[in-house]
Amino acid sequence: MLASIHDDPPILVCADLQIEYLTPGRRHVILDGDAAMARCLELVTLWRGNLWPVMHLKRIAQAAWFNPASRLTDWIAEMKPRPGELTFEHPLPSAYSSSRFVDYMSNIRNVRCILVGFSLDETILATAAEGFHRSHRYQVVADAVACRQPGTGDAAAYRHAVVNVIGNFATIQSSAELIRTSGVVAV
Numbered sequence: 441m442l443a444s445i446h447d448d449p450p451i452l453v454c455a456d457l458q459i460e461y462l463t464p465g466r467r468h469v470i471l472d473g474d475a476a477m478a479r480c481l482e483l484v485t486l487w488r489g490n491l492w493p494v495m496h497l498k499r500i501a502q503a504a505w506f507n508p509a510s511r512l513t514d515w516i517a518e519m520k521p522r523p524g525e526l527t528f529e530h531p532l533p534s535a536y537s538s539s540r541f542v543d544y545m546s547n548i549r550n551v552r553c554i555l556v557g558f559s560l561d562e563t564i565l566a567t568a569a570e571g572f573h574r575s576h577r578y579q580v581v582a583d584a585v586a587c588r589q590p591g592t593g594d595a596a597a598y599r600h601a602v603v604n605v606i607g608n609f610a611t612i613q614s615s616a617e618l619i620r621t622s623g624v625v626a627v
Contacts, residue, residue, distance in 0.1 A: 479584035560585045
């Protein structure tokens with residue numbers, strides 16, 4: 441995974457791990473969120489245990505369906521950022537809609553980020569595509585991402601199609617693969 445022993449470990453980017461996405465009856469509920477959530481928690485635990493950088497993205501859209509004043513926009517308890525972990529709020533799907541995020545990403549030398557979390561078909565897709573165009577390197581952990589149910593059709597096929605599209609802009613990897621190679625990521 442590392443090109444050189446002098447490279448920094450990749451940043452684990454936790455996208456939109458908010459209560460909104462796991463609340464039944466909500467428009468953007470993610471029905472298979474528990475499986476992705478378990479893998480996200482496993483990766484966050486690994487990153488925190490090794491003191492590697494963790495970043496959290498939080499969607500704060502002003503749309504009628506997404507009320508930023510609601511408790512539903514709060515972090516999922518297990519994924520709440522800890523002191524020293526970066527947090528960025530973004531109003532549009534891409535994390536690059538946050539000027540603070542753009543400044544941060546522009547000022548780190550070896551930009552290598554591992555994306556996990558929710559809103560696969562919005563935040564993760566948009567951030568990976570925009571990052572690609574800025575020459576930032578992203579990896580998406582295929583079994584640690586999830587998205588809302590599509591209006592029609594097979595949810596698994598929709599998710600698979602979105603992951604395939606993201607593969608044009610980022611490397612796709614499984615959590616088992618990432619954990620197996622995590623010893624190589626040592627600082």
